[in-house]
Structures are given as C-alpha cells and as structure tokens.
Amino acid sequence: MDLNKEQLLDMYKKMATIRAFESKAVELFAAGQIPGFVHLYLGEEAVASGVCACLSDKDYITSTHRGHGHLIAKGGNIKMMMAELFGRSTGYCRGKGGSMHIADVDLGILGANGIVGAGMPIATGAGFACKYKDTDAVSIAFFGDGASDRATFHESLNMASIWKLPVVFICENNGWAISNSQETHQNITDISDRASSYGFPGVSVDGNDVVAVYEATQAAVARARQGDGPTLVECKTWRWRGHFEGDPGAYKDPKDQADWLTKDPIPRLEKNLIKLKYATQAELDAIKAGVEAEIAEAIKFAEESPVPDPKELFTDVYAD
Amino acid sequence: MDLNKEQLLDMYKKMATIRAFESKAVELFAAGQIPGFVHLYLGEEAVASGVCACLSDKDYITSTHRGHGHLIAKGGNIKMMMAELFGRSTGYCRGKGGSMHIADVDLGILGANGIVGAGMPIATGAGFACKYKDTDAVSIAFFGDGASDRATFHESLNMASIWKLPVVFICENNGWAISNSQETHQNITDISDRASSYGFPGVSVDGNDVVAVYEATQAAVARARQGDGPTLVECKTWRWRGHFEGDPGAYKDPKDQADWLTKDPIPRLEKNLIKLKYATQAELDAIKAGVEAEIAEAIKFAEESPVPDPKELFTDVYAD
Amino acid sequence: MKQMTYAEAIRDGMRVEMQRDPNVYLAGEDVAQFGGCFGVTAGLYDEFGPKRVMNTPISEAAIVGHGVGAAAAGLRPIVEIMFVDFMGCCMDELFNQAAKMRYMFGGKAKVPMVVRTPCGAGMGAAAQHSQCIESWFTHIPGVKTVMPGTPADAKGLMAAAVRDDNPVMYIEHKQLLGVPGEVPEGEYVVPLGKADIKREGSDITIVTWSWMLQKTLAAAEELAKKGISVEIVDPRTLVPLDKDAILKSVSKTGKLLIVHEEVITSGFGGEIAAIVGEEGFDYLDAPIKRLAAPFTPIPFAPILESAFIPSEDKIIAAVESMF
C-alpha cells in the first residue's frame, strides 16, 4: 500500500465528513428543512473518498443524483453545499439547483445530475478536453449499477475507448436501482466485465475498503494520465438508506441490510489506522468531533442565509 | 450439416433473388428511376438467407436501412417491393415508405428502418409478445457493426436478457459504418463478445458461408424457442458497394475490396451444391435465369403501376 | 359514483382495462411490487402478477421501443416513464418509430401503446424533474396527447387511451395525484378529442388543462365575486383538439385567455392562439392572451419555483387586465 499517514487520515476525514453531513441531512429532511428529493450516500463513503484521493483540482468529475459524497470528497465547500440543500442564495447554485444539481466547476466538479447516466458522456467530453489541451488531467464519471444499463453507458465507454481518452468510469454498485436489486436489472455479477465490450480493462473492488478503492483508481488514473485510455472500476458497496429520503426501503432483505451494516467502511478504516499506529481512537474521535462542528456551522450558515431574490428566476438562462 | 437438398436449394434461390434484385436496383437508381436513398445488400446475401431459413411466417424480424435482402429472405413479395422503391401505389407501403421503410406485418416483417439501431428495441418487444402469448415464435433483430455502438443495442440486449426473451440479435458486420471501418468505430474484433455484458451467448460466423450462418442461427433460434433466452450472432461479411448508391466508397482499400469479392457467397454455395450432387451447374443457371425473369416482371409491374393519389398524403396518420 | 383521488382513478382506469383485455400489460421502472415512484401502480402487481406488471431496467429507449414492437405484434402495452422529463431519452422511439410506423407502412400496422408519465412542478424537484413539455408531443403526427385535470377524466381518458389503436401520451400531473373527486365505477370512457366545459360563464373564455385547470377553477371563483363570469374550457386532449368547443365558447364571450404550465415560448398555447386568431378573428373583442411559465428552466428554491408556476393570483390579474 503506497498510502502514507497523512493521506489515510485525509481520507478518513473525508469519510467522516460525508457521514456526518448525510446523517444531518436525514434529520433536516425529516424536519422539513430540505425541499425536493434527497438521495443519501450513507454507507458508500469509501468510494468517493478513495477515488477523489487520486485527483487534484484540475481533474474533472461528473456526479449523480446521489452526489453529496462526491462533492465533499472532491473538496466541495460544505457551507455552500448545505445552503444549496436549503435553497438559499449563498448555496453553490444560488439556490437554483438543489441537492441534485450541486456543482463547482472551478474544482472540476461538473455537477450532480438528475438524469441517471447523464454524467458519463459529459465526463467523456471533459476527458476529451483534457487530452485536447495536452494536459495530464483526467476525468472521472461516477454512476450506479442501475445507470450501467443506460444508453449513455454504452456510447460513452465506446467513444472514450476509440479516442483513448483519460477517463475513469467509476461504477458504484450499491446493489440497488431504487427497488430493483442488481440481479433483477442485469444478468451479470461483475459490472466491470462490461469493459471487455470496449476493449479496455475493468476491475471490481470492495467498495467499502477505501484503500482498495484508492489503489484500483490510482492505477486507472495513472493509465489515463499516461495516455493509455479509459478504465472501468466497479466498487461493490451498499445503499444503507431507502432510495431517497421518504423511501423506507421495505424491499430490502433485513438480513442483507444487517450484514452490510457490519461492513461499515469507517470503523474498518479506523481499525486500520490504529493498527498502523497512524492514530489513536482518541485522535480519531477528535477528528469526528471536529467534523460534527463543521457541519453544525454549515447548517447554521444555511439557516441564516437569505432565500434568493425572486428576480433570480430570470437570471443565467443564457450567458451573454 | 442438417440441411437437406430442398433447403439448400431454397437458400440458393433466395440468395440469387437478392443478388438479381440489388443488381437491378443499381441500374434503376443510376437511371433515376428510384428516388431517395438506396442502400444495397450486394455481397451480404448469405446472412439474410441463412438466418431466415430458420424462420416461419409467425416469427418476427426487424430490418435496417439496408433491408432488401431481409425482406426477400423472409418471403417478401418482390413485385410489391419493387413498386415501393418506385414509389407506386401498388407498393408494400402504397408508395409512402420507400426503400428504408418496406414492411410486411403479416409475414412478421416489422419494417426496414431509417434510424440505425431502432430495430433492436422493436424486435425485443415483438419477442416479448411471442413469449407473452405463450407461442414458440421468435423475433430476430438485424443490425450492423455500426449499430452495435448505439444506445439501443445496449438497452435491448440487457432487457431481452433479464426477461429471457426469444430474441436473436443478428449483427451483420460488413466492416463499415458509412466511411468508418470497424476498427475506427470500436476497439474490439468480435462484436459477439459484447454478449457477455448481458450474460447470454454470443457467436461469430463467416457471414459469406450461408451454411455457417444457418447453423449458428438455428442453434440460437432453438434456444429461444425453448425459453432459454437471447443469443447474439455476428456474421462477418463485406459491403460490396458504397454506403448508398452514389457513394463510390473511395475510402475502401481496393485490395480488401478485391479480396472480399473473391469470397462471393453465391459461387461458394454453388460449388457446395454441385459437390453434394444436389444440382448441376446447368440447373443452377436455370434457377438464376428464372430469378432474372421474376425481377424483370417485378420491374415491369412497378413501372406500369400508378403513382399514389395525392389524397393519400392524408390517410393512415392515425388508426381509427 | 365513488370518491377517489386522481392517482386512484388512474389506477382504477388501468385495472378495469387490464381486467377487460388480457393483452394489456404494464412495464416501467419500479412499477411492480414497489408500486411506482408515486405509488400510482400500487396493488396492480398483486392483482395481475409478474406477467402483466413488469419492472424494467433504467433503459427508457428500450422501455418505449419494446412497447412499439409489442404493440405492433398485437399487445396493448402501458409503459411508464417515471418523469416526463426523461422523454428526451426515448424521443426517437416515440416520434420516429411509434408515431410513424402506421403511415410509413401504408396503413398496414398499428401501435396501440400508452406512454404514462407524470409532469409538472411544485415539489422542489428542480430543473430535470418538474417540466411540462406537452407541446413537443402535439408536434408529432401519429401521436395523441392526453392531459387529465380531474380524477374522473383521469380514469375515463385512461380507458380511452388504452382502447385507442394509436400511440398515446398520457400525461398525469404530480400535483393532482392526491386531489379527490367523484369517479364513476366500473367501465368508464371519456372519448379522446372532446373538450369539457368545466365552468360556464359569459365574460371571458379560459382554455386550460391539467394542474392549471384546478388553479383556474379557484381563480374563477374569486373573479365571480368581482363580477367577472369566466367560462373554462378544458380540452382534456391536446391532440386531437376539440377546436369547435373552444371557438364556440369564444364566440360567446369574445375574449380568450390560455393558461398553461409549459414555458410560454412554443408552448401549446401558441397553437390555440393561432387557431382562434385565424378562425375566430371576428369573435374577438380583445387580443388573445397567454399566461404561462416564463422561458426559464425550473429553479429549485421554493420561492423561485412558485414565482415560476402560473398562480391563481396571476390568473386573476391576467383576466382583469383584459377588461
């Protein structure tokens, strides 16, 4: 493992931040403070954190409807994220996007997306731009197991392959597409096998092991930066919550749910850190406490922020 | 080989008919007698003939923009086809469809199609109907190597797989998507490998060997009729002409073109028939002569048929 | 008559048609045990089983495209697209395949398919889950477009859509799903192409449909208090359009306001205004007005979203501006 203490602790902080952010989102949604749809990333923290640890600000990502974790892992500002969930003018999108459309183009975050699979062609195009401009930047498309059945998966992977683009396709296989378990929506076990249809490598990793995610992504990113083209990385994980807040997820087998809860990626990394003597439990608890405080501040910021001026309805339809 | 004399001679006649029909179409288009776009099947006769020899009238096919061969092989009426190319009221579509939209629903021919890849979901739905009605009928989707890069390929094969539908996907890999050779539009050699993405079998055969096409399709059709689900059959062949009449196909390497012309599927079957003593050259020449006569009659029929009444513009927009 | 919500009425319409005709089946994302994203198909899986109520992968092109093939092969699919906003993922299957098959084949095929899909803003779902785009479908020869505004119409139009031999876009509004109303039990058919006068009046005609019908009914109450008598014509189906009912009402009132939730530019209101402007020119004693959403995407923040949606107040103001 080529990860040093600092890197591992940074991933840990990212995972803890996502966990705390999403846990608060559960409460805030239940309390009616967040309008619209909210799809949470609880249980999947290791994927975004492991992947984004391989990236810098000049690299691009496209996210999904379940995007909070990607945003945080890529360095998104938590206050502006929370304010956006609240629909406030201080939010990332000035309140015009909401949970499903948070973006930070300066950080290379080309947006969460309400259309399943829509991020893959966009990431392919961003990867095209990285190559066209002769940079060594790469582009990452996050998408789910359900999205791997969509049109855009096929067309994007094929195009990225023949153009040898620096794109890494990260499939977050969390076992579910709303109420459909993976085996009901596709007849394969490893989505990474689909890479063979496009003539580039595919690999499957334990998505609850942040180190495994990091290593697989690191290899794929290195390949991309060298000009060797795309890779498909499948991260097997589990969606802890219902599809969106409000869905109890009654279709899940309680036993599966219980099993997966025991695979929580955060304690798993904690054990690892302590074993490696990179941190004591007390230090880790301190990190978590710090994160909780940040989230609390973000919520306060959001609550105290003004709602948009109704005139904003008409702005930014077109660039001039 | 489980093909008897009668079957082989029938395939031979189909291939000869397609060859004669298309050869005439070349002249008629050049003479300005056929409006619009005409995409010819010359050189690919063994595919449609071998596939359709496995089917009966209750089985469905969806065809493509290059559909004359599929129509003839599935038993289409040559007079009505020719009249349609001429845009006459006696044509299959009363002159409203033309070369790209010929259909004969009673024969299970759900139409040529001007949209690349559009036939695959339609064939999937026809296969769904076959299963829903508890018949043992099957549905065949013809499509090209270029179409295998489209959205609809991915979504159709995945859906047919999870629903275990009696559908056989016949990929006519003729090496070209207009001016793009296969290696420029996809990074794989055998398109049949793509079946693994959907968890069902894929097989590649010599598309200029009608017996090989027949045998591979027969196995796939048997599988489908038994309720074992779809198969992808890739038939490797070559587009003799330009993409459509008017395209000289200058982008083709003359050497490749010459090589493939030597692989003409018709003489190849003739040798076979003579070796098997199923026919003498004289008998085969007689079949060809008979076919020529049929085509000549069809042309006469088309030429003598009236153009549609302008009022037809307004009919059949809706069923009532 | 029975009290039902709009959602229950849609379900009842599907159920009755499924009982009536074994060739009618349902396919869409999460429509089976889960009952659909908005619960509209709840219970149908239990009643009709896995053969007739099928979950699909997230494959809109294959959902609509397979429906075209199944319909051409003799079935009567009701396919669900979870939000009308996702029709961009399957427009080819609708407009080049389903819509044109019959015409291209010289009348020798039919495609009796219903595409059921919810539209509309009002739930903070933002730009990709809140749209109304019905005018797109009305621009496609071969497709019929149905937009029920009440529970009874929702049921009766569903029956008509399923029995129709053409592809039908059946567009239900998310904000109406919980609205209750009187609905006939058993078989009940509202013919496609017949408008309904939802309120009689003499001073001005308002043509509106779907959710905006409910807002307009409320606005008309207020306007009545102010002494303005509003006649509300609900076309219920945009294609075929009951032109005569609209012209007849305008010939009586002399004024026409069109209210819809689509963005104004190239919304269906333009088509109605053009027809009445040409064929009803002499009836008009004031310019035809359109009240619609502005030409912007749909914003997330509630304060912005409600500024986007044509409101009861805006309807009242628009009407008053015409006197």
Place this chain on the structure above:
Amino acid sequence: MKQMTYAEAIRDGMRVEMQRDPNVYLAGEDVAQFGGCFGVTAGLYDEFGPKRVMNTPISEAAIVGHGVGAAAAGLRPIVEIMFVDFMGCCMDELFNQAAKMRYMFGGKAKVPMVVRTPCGAGMGAAAQHSQCIESWFTHIPGVKTVMPGTPADAKGLMAAAVRDDNPVMYIEHKQLLGVPGEVPEGEYVVPLGKADIKREGSDITIVTWSWMLQKTLAAAEELAKKGISVEIVDPRTLVPLDKDAILKSVSKTGKLLIVHEEVITSGFGGEIAAIVGEEGFDYLDAPIKRLAAPFTPIPFAPILESAFIPSEDKIIAAVESMF
C-alpha cells in the same frame, strides 16, 4: 464579396472560426476524410487535421453529450448530427444537460456548443430523414436556434453561433446546400436575434425562414406582377426572436402570413401568430394566417412529398386569399 453555395458558406464559416480559435473543433459521423454525408465539411480534415476534425461512432447521445462536457471544460465544439431527424436520439443531452447546466449551476458554467444539423424534405428521403422540428428547440430555455436561409446568412450565423457562449442549434436545409449567393470573405458575423428584411413591401408581411424563404421570394415576384407588394421578414434565428422587426413590418402592412415547412400543429408559426395576435392586435386588418406542412409524416413518393411541402403556388394562393 465572393460567389459561394450555401454549403461552401457554412464550411467557410467553420473554417474561419477554426483558424481564429484553436479551441473550436468538429466532431460527428463521417465528418473527417469523407467530408460529411452532404460534403459540407469536405477539406476541413486536410486543413486542420485529425485532432480538430473527428469522426465519431454512431452514438448521438455521446456525440452531443461529450460536446457538453468538452464545452463546460473550455472547448468550443461544433458537433454534427447527420440529420435533424436523429435528434430524438440525443434530446436529453440537449434539453436537460446543455440547455440547463448554466442555470442549474447558478450561472457558474457555460456551454458554448454548436449542434450543426440538416433538416428538410424534397429529396425523397421519407419520414425519418426529411423533417423540420425547430419548434422543439425553441421550447427549450437555454438553447438558441438558428436557421439560415441564404449563403451569406449561413456563414455569418455560423460565426455568431461558434462565438456564442450558449448551446446553439444550427439548422441548415438540405435543399439550400447547392444554392449560390454573394458571401463576404474572411471574418463575417451576423448577430443572433436580428431579423433581416429580405424584401420590402407594403401590402402584406410574410415571416418565413430557411428553404421557405427562397420559395417565398419567388412567390413574391409573382405576386408583384399581380400588384401585391409583399414584405418578407426572415427572423434568421427563432430564439432569440426579433419580435420588434416583425411587429414593425405588420404595423406597416396590416397583414401577416407565416410560412414554414414544419407540420402546422405546434410549429413555430403558432408562437409568432400568438405574439403578433397579442402585441400587434391593433395593426391587423385581417386574421393572421399560417401556411405550413400538413399534420402528417413525410411520405416517400415524389407526388406525395411535393403535396406535403408548402409550394410557391400555395404561398401565392394563401396571400391572395387574404385580400
């Protein structure tokens, strides 16, 4: 000034912009060595090389979708969709992604992408290769829609489209590709949103665009002989629309005919009729008329196809019916 065909003018427009800005590139099916299905990009591959003129697989969603990402990441793609009829395969990428990205992100992104695509009937290409569907694009906030009717406009509008920071549908007509005309050399920009009076007249205003502009110009000649003076307003871009130019002309003539090749129902003519009917009501001394294709798919047989397309004779008859 130089004589060029419309196709050459489009190419010259792209060439000049590609010389000017290294971030402009071309991607589409067969656009490289082959020069495109209609030869419009011929020679650009030789001039600019494989990096800037790229063939794509048959993957419309990825063609437009990759353009969105490339544009958001700082390039200025010109993507080609071989026929506008294929836009049904990539509508989501246009209307939910390209069009809304800027707004959804609170103004923090721009998508300077041009989608070049040919439209129109007249070559016997039948129902799936002959359509005009511009009104769909004009219904999408965030997208601009350009429809040049002359070689000079084709070049100048291409430059404006490429330089614009928004997604632009640049729709060229197959029947115009061979039409010659005077075209300025070098850099030449026709601003988006500015109509052009293609013929001055006093008795009636005709608003028309693309191929129909040419037919209307011919019809106007005939009508002049019959003593009817026609003013022809070519909006050139439908969104943004130069409303003022249209209203100004109608205020002068008092009559408005709109001619387009789209099917009439929900075609863009309805939008123009609604605007003028509301804002120009007092100018009108006759009902606004629309002359458009009937509400049918496009038939193959030449005799049927020419009955479908609005002809010079029909334009003349429509004008005469208004006097």
